[in-house]
Amino acid sequence: xxxxxxIGVTVLGCYAVKLAGLLVPAHTVERPYVRRLAxxxxxxxxxxxxxxxxxxxxxxxVLDARAAGLGAAAVALVLRAPFLLVVTAAVVVTAGVRxxxx
Amino acid sequence: MTAARSVRxxxxxxxxxxxxxxxxxxxxxxxxxxxxxxxxxxxxxGFAFGVTSAGSGLGLLQTCALSLxxxxxxxxxxxxxxxxxxxxxxxxxxGAFFLGVRNAFYGLRLSQLLALPRAVRPFAAQWVxxxxxxxxxxxxxxxxxxxxxxxxxxxxxxxxxxTTLLGALGAEAIGDTRAWGLDAAxxxxxxxxxxxxxxxxxxxxxxxxxxxxxxxxxxxxxxGVPVLVxxxxxxxxxxxxxxxxxxxxxxxxxxVEGDR
Numbered sequence: 001x002x003x004x005x006x007i008g009v010t011v012l013g014c015y016a017v018k019l020a021g022l023l024v025p026a027h028t029v030e031r032p033y034v035r036r037l038a039x040x041x042x043x044x045x046x047x048x049x050x051x052x053x054x055x056x057x058x059x060x061x062v063l064d065a066r067a068a069g070l071g072a073a074a075v076a077l078v079l080r081a082p083f084l085l086v087v088t089a090a091v092v093v094t095a096g097v098r099x100x101x102x
Numbered sequence: 103m104t105a106a107r108s109v110r111x112x113x114x115x116x117x118x119x120x121x122x123x124x125x126x127x128x129x130x131x132x133x134x135x136x137x138x139x140x141x142x143x144x145x146x147x148g149f150a151f152g153v154t155s156a157g158s159g160l161g162l163l164q165t166c167a168l169s170l171x172x173x174x175x176x177x178x179x180x181x182x183x184x185x186x187x188x189x190x191x192x193x194x195x196x197g198a199f200f201l202g203v204r205n206a207f208y209g210l211r212l213s214q215l216l217a218l219p220r221a222v223r224p225f226a227a228q229w230v231x232x233x234x235x236x237x238x239x240x241x242x243x244x245x246x247x248x249x250x251x252x253x254x255x256x257x258x259x260x261x262x263x264x265t266t267l268l269g270a271l272g273a274e275a276i277g278d279t280r281a282w283g284l285d286a287a288x289x290x291x292x293x294x295x296x297x298x299x300x301x302x303x304x305x306x307x308x309x310x311x312x313x314x315x316x317x318x319x320x321x322x323x324x325x326g327v328p329v330l331v332x333x334x335x336x337x338x339x340x341x342x343x344x345x346x347x348x349x350x351x352x353x354x355x356x357x358v359e360g361d362r
Contacts, residue, residue: 002185002190002191003160003161003164003185003191004164005191005192006181006185006191006192006194006195007164007167007168007171007172007181009191009192009195009199010168010172010177010181010194010195010198010199011167011168011171011172013195013198013199013202014172014173014174014177014198014199014202014205015171015172015227015228017199017202017203017205017206018174018202018205018206018209018227018228018230018231019209019223019224019227020206020209021205021206021207021208021209021210021212021213021227021230022209022212022213022218022223022226022227022230023213023223024206024210026210026211026213026214030210033340035207036340037336037337037340038203038204038206038207039204039207039299040304040305040308040335040336040339040340041200041201041203041204041333041336042176042201042204042295042296042299043296043299043300043305043308043309043312043336044308044309044311044312044332044333044334044335044336045180045197045200045201045312045329045332045333046176046201046292046293046295046296046299046309047296047308047309047310047312047313047316047332047335048312048313048315048316048328048329048332048333048335049179049180049183049197049289049292049316049329050289050292050293050296050313051312051313051316051317052183052187052316052317052320052328052329053183053285053288053289053292054286054289055317056187056317056320058187058188058325059320059321059325060321061317061320061321065283065286066285066286066289069283069286069289069290070286070289070290070293073286073289073290073293073294074293074297077293077294077297082143083143083144083147083294084143084146084147084150086290086293086294087147087150087287087290087291087294089290090283090286090287090289090290091282091283091284091286091287091290092283093283093286094283094285094286095281095282095283095284096283097283098280098281098283
């Protein structure tokens with residue numbers, strides 16, 4: 001049930017902001033500070049999410065196969081690999097490290 | 103769903119607007135080809151979401167509902183990740199919501215470019231995401247922009263939902279998604295989205311501070327909350343930037359306009 005509540009709130013919230021962008025007159029929110037904040041918020045959230053989903057196990061910080069997988073993804077990004085290849089590299093390397101007992 | 107592409111799109115848009123003034127036009131087929139390229143490539147990554155969501159413990163119906171009704175990748179990944187970590191439904195939804203706020207700013211630009219009738223906007227809204235914005239902004243004329251938006255939105259929506267379903271079914275079939283390394287798909291997606299955003303020192307500082315806050319607070323705060331606190335890195339960095347500008351006597355709007 002909790003999961004459905006989370007899904008419902010996310011559905012409504014995400015749709016509302018999409019629609020708001022199309023309906024609200026541009027000049028009301030197109031202030032430099034607001035635009036800059038909107039550009040920086042995803043940076044902060046994505047960075048924190050990347051780190052947590054790589055190093056967190058519940059409330060504990062751990063170093064396991066996922067870190068190797070993320071390293072592979074970073075290398076793929078530096079080599080300008082396409083999106084799907086970046087994700088695949090992370091999955092394959094994580095599975096590989098786990099298979100050899102990491 | 104990459105912001106780098108949208109930034110590139112803006113640059114292209116500016117370049118192409120100049121061309122339009124000289125009467126240059128883009129054939130409809132070329133617009134459709136560009137739109138399908140983006141729609142198909144990104145649409146296929148719904149598979150990673152389906153697998154991740156099922157691996158996070160969401161049911162098939164819940165996973166498909168997210169792709170059908172939320173339809174903005176980063177928010178979907180964030181939500182299932184937070185739920186898997188044991189976050190409350192509201193903190194999990196809050197993280198997903200804040201990631202989705204950028205779509206409002208895409209909508210502001212798109213509504214001027216597409217000039218949609220009011221009655222169409224509620225339907226078009228669901229397709230206002232990174233990829234459709236990037237393709238639309240890159241088009242030289244209103245006609246091309248409308249075709250680009252529609253074809254990208256339709257192809258991406260259909261494929262993203264199909265591959266979500268396949269991914270969720272696949273995950274149920276293979277059982278332990280961790281053994282296959284599939285729990286690394288989520289963070290890899292986030293990193294791939296983040297990388298092109300780290301253009302200036304401010305962005306890198308925000309990312310670094312957010313990582314410290316997100317990991318440092320993880321042991322002491324309820325699940326999902328550290329990510330929300332980490333979001334404060336954004337206004338903090340802007341504050342610091344403003345102060346620095348104030349001290350050096352520079353115009354505070356300087357680099358802001360140059361950003362996008």
